[in-house]
Amino acid sequence: xxxxxxxxxxxxxxxxxxxxxxxxxxxxxxxxxxxxxxxxxxxxxxxxxxxxxxxxxxxxxxxxxxxxxxxxxxxxxxxxxxxxxxxxxxxxxxxxxxxxxxxxxxxxxxxxxxxxxxxxxxxxxxxxxxxxxxxxxxxxxxxxxxxxxxxxxxxxxxxxxxxxxxxxxxxxxxxxxxxxxxxxxxxxxxxxxxxxxxxxxxxxxxxxxxxxxxxxxxxxxxxxxxxxxxxxxxxxxxxxxxxxxxxxxxxxxxxxxxxxxxxxxxxxxxxxxxxxxxxxxxxxxxxxxxxxxxxxxxxxxxxxxxxxxxxxxxxxxxxxxxxxxxxxxxxxxxxxxxxxxxxxxxxxxxxxxxxxxxxxxxxxxxxxxxxxxxxxxxxxxxxxxxxxxxxxxxxxxxxxxxxxxxxxxxxxxxxxxxxxx
Numbered sequence: 001x002x003x004x005x006x007x008x009x010x011x012x013x014x015x016x017x018x019x020x021x022x023x024x025x026x027x028x029x030x031x032x033x034x035x036x037x038x039x040x041x042x043x044x045x046x047x048x049x050x051x052x053x054x055x056x057x058x059x060x061x062x063x064x065x066x067x068x069x070x071x072x073x074x075x076x077x078x079x080x081x082x083x084x085x086x087x088x089x090x091x092x093x094x095x096x097x098x099x100x101x102x103x104x105x106x107x108x109x110x111x112x113x114x115x116x117x118x119x120x121x122x123x124x125x126x127x128x129x130x131x132x133x134x135x136x137x138x139x140x141x142x143x144x145x146x147x148x149x150x151x152x153x154x155x156x157x158x159x160x161x162x163x164x165x166x167x168x169x170x171x172x173x174x175x176x177x178x179x180x181x182x183x184x185x186x187x188x189x190x191x192x193x194x195x196x197x198x199x200x201x202x203x204x205x206x207x208x209x210x211x212x213x214x215x216x217x218x219x220x221x222x223x224x225x226x227x228x229x230x231x232x233x234x235x236x237x238x239x240x241x242x243x244x245x246x247x248x249x250x251x252x253x254x255x256x257x258x259x260x261x262x263x264x265x266x267x268x269x270x271x272x273x274x275x276x277x278x279x280x281x282x283x284x285x286x287x288x289x290x291x292x293x294x295x296x297x298x299x300x301x302x303x304x305x306x307x308x309x310x311x312x313x314x315x316x317x318x319x320x321x322x323x324x325x326x327x328x329x330x331x332x333x334x335x336x337x338x339x340x341x342x343x344x345x346x347x348x349x350x351x352x353x354x355x356x357x358x359x360x361x362x363x364x365x366x367x368x369x370x371x372x373x374x375x376x377x378x379x380x381x382x383x384x385x386x387x388x389x390x391x392x393x394x395x396x397x398x399x400x401x402x403x404x405x406x407x408x409x410x411x412x413x414x415x416x417x418x419x420x421x
Contacts, residue, residue: 015123016056016065016083017115019108020074024048028112029059030120036113049077056081066119068093070129071140084128086119089334093118130300135273140295142269143288146262147338153179153255160187160248167233167241168193170226175215179252182211187249191242193232199223266291275299281395282386283357284350292342297390307387315340316380343379344372350382356402357382 012031019026022044029038040055042048056063056078063083069075070087078085088096096118097106119126132140157179164172170193175183189207190196199207204226205219232238270276270291279290297310304310311317315335321328350357357378364374389396 014059014063015116015120016059016063017112017117017119018065018067018074019111019115020067020069020072021108025052025074026108026112027052027055028109028116030113030116032120034117034120036116039109039112041108044074049074052077053081056083064119064123064128066115068115075129079129079131086123086126087129088115088118091334127303130298130303133273133299135269136295136299139266139269139273139291142262142266143291143295144338146259146266146288149255149258149262153252153259156248156252156255160245160252163241163245163248167237168196168245169231170196170229173225173229174222179256181253181256182208182213184249184253184256185211187245191246192238193230194238196226197230199226263287270294273299275390275393278389278393278395279386281389282346282350282382283354283396283398284346284348284352286349289342289346289349292338293346293386296336296339296342301391304387307384310387311380311383313339314343314379314383316343316376316383343383344375347375347379347382350378354398356398 014037015030015032017028017030019028024044025042025048027038027040027042028036031037038055038059040051042052042055056065061082064086065078065083066086066088067075067078068088068090075085075087093111093115097111097114100114100117101110161172161178164178164187168191171183171186171190172178174186177183186207190199201220201223204223208215208219208222233241267287270280270287273294275294276290279285279294285293297304304313308317312332313336315332315337317332318329319332321330347357347361351361360378360381361374364377365371369377385396385401
């Protein structure tokens with residue numbers, strides 16, 4: 001273990017930086033003048049985290065701590081100890097290192113000091129990470145892990161599609177999508193082109209009945225689709241790929257069932273949170289969108305004191321770059337991507353249920369805005385309304401919304417107003 005050292009300077013303002021790792025963490029404490037007063041390496045185990053508690057207790061209470069992450073056991077441990085955690089984006093931390101060193105050298109001790117001293121300079125402009133209630137923590141864990149599971153499901157679906165394209169493309173053309181249970185059942189029952197070639201209208205009708213097929217496509221049409229795409233690979237390729245197709249089809253079915261289970265758990269977790277009724281009251285907001293919005297925005301009203309802060313967090317406020325005669329307004333890349341995606345889906349779904357949203361979107365398109373730019377503008381408008389309702393703790397009221405912000409104002413909005421939205 002690296003040696004540690006301490007300078008006793010009495011009671012004073014202290015700033016902590018922790019360079020976290022999977023097996024150990026490096027802690028650095030600096031005082032108000034930037035002098036390093038404590039440097040120690042801690043293990044990521046029971047003894048190490050107990051030592052962390054003791055180290056922080058010796059430095060003070062409610063300490064400001066800068067870490068390059070916003071979730072995990074370390075973060076929860078620090079918040080449970082009553083400390084204020086300031087998560088920092090790793091790219092910002094990388095830029096901060098350039099303040100102290102021109103060379104690109106990097107080590108844990110120096111990184112911990114950089115975090116601590118950067119916090120000393122910038123803490124007045126940063127907001128600490130709010131402590132989540134048990135209901136919010138459960139909802140956040142479920143929604144984020146569901147996103148990860150969905151990414152795995154989409155990768156497996158793409159892999160299965162590639163396998164079928166290599167030797168037996170017909171099953172992918174029968175039904176609306178390859179991840180449907182009936183498509184996966186067809187692959188399991190007829191994994192080779194030779195097996196599928198024996199299917200006639202009666203056998204297809206019997207298969208559809210077994211799978212409780214509710215589509216409106218006649219079995220005769222399905223058989224014709226099958227014949228139109230009944231291509232086959234070489235004998236060895238078919239033998240190998242047929243086994244792979246069955247394995248990946250089974251895996252995709254498992255992932256589909258797990259996603260359905262996550263949806264049920266999310267519904268139960270969402271019902272536990274008192275703010276759920278606010279998010280679910282908006283047009284176009286379903287279970288998954290409400291869960292994501294609530295999980296990412298949270299419940300601490302002080303964390304977003306103005307709607308502009310929330311818009312920037314969601315990536316809905318554009319970035320202005322102005323220098324000399326140059327002035328450009330561009331897309332905000334540094335944002336909470338989960339929150340941005342949820343807002344985009346919300347805006348898209350609201351077009352079907354809210355005349356106000358449809359009018360705002362059509363007006364943006366009339367001003368020659370691209371589809372996704374118009375959705376972001378609509379999402380920003382919805383986020384303003386959500387921020388007001390969330391801050392006040394009241395569900396969405398369409399009559400009140402249209403009274404305070406009529407659709408006529410949206411239809412007559414200038415391009416500048418649309419840009420800043």
